[in-house]
Amino acid sequence: MKMVKKILIVGCAALLAVAFALPIFITITNSFMTGFEILNRYSINILPANSFYTLEVFPQVHFVRMTIIPDSVSVGQYLALFRDIGYMNALWNSVIITMPAVLGQLVVCVPAAYAFEFSKWRHKEKLFFIYLVVMLMPLPVLLVPQFVMAVRLGISESVLAIILPAVFAPFGVFLLRQFLKTLPVEFIEAAKIDGAGQLRILISIVAPLLKPAIAALAILVFVDYWNVVDQAIVFITDFDRQPLSVYLSRLTGNFEIVFAASCFYMIPALLVFLHGQEYLVEGMRMSGLK
Secondary structure, X not given: OHHHHHHHHHHHHHHXXXXXXXXXXXXXXXXXXXXXXXXXXXXXXXXXXXXXXXXXXXXXXXXXXXXXXXXXXXXXXXXXXXXXXXXHHHHHHHHHHHHHHHHHHHHHHHHHHXXXXXXXXXXXXXXXXXXXXXXXXXXXXXXXXXXXXXXXXXXOOOOHHHHHHHHOOHXXXXXXXXXXXXXXXXXXXXXXXXXXXXXXXXXXXXXXXXXXHHHHHHHHHHHHHHOOOHHHHHHOOOHHHOOHHHHHHHOXXXXXXXXXXXXXXXXXXXXHHHHHHHHHHHHHHHHOOO
């Protein structure tokens, strides 16, 4: 009975894995097809063009013939993509937004989480409760006050309107503080007895022990702001300054270019996740998050 249950669980997990991985795999393989091959594979009518049912009842009926492996591999769409100034500019815009957001949040969240966990300030739990409330608010609710503040600061048409809220986002503080709760307090007390100050304790003791949680936070923030859409649309109206996540929505017509652009767009996030998945699992496990 246990073996049957185990087989069913593994089978369900395998089906879910295939269901999640199949769109990614199809995007990659279709990025090496020509536009003619893609259209022929995905626009096949069930009924003849002059059929009564086609003209009167079901004018849009068609079916999808799923073919994964291309008949002939083509890389011309990638070469055309790299020659597209707009695409490369959007790629650079994504880097400009993502990297400062990741680095800035790490610089702010590590000392903030340390202060919330080990400081003796009596009102810290009340302030941390406000952090939790802000963290639980949906993004559309936060966009309005963020937009008002960006306008008052004169950065509404700048990437700073996206980077600054990312740097001070409360989720990183919450994640790192949960991890700090699992650390032995004896390390901190022994360092204080030896005469180490708060900054020395943070740099020499706490930061090295926080490596799994820091790596997990870096991965989550990178993926979040690499895929940023709402903030980019609200704060940046100039197409030349919008990131790649928004630029992809304007790609139409040449399907081979669309698939190639989508494939190249998801490569950085996949590489970051595959390289740091062990840190992500370890950081989540040690921080107590589900």
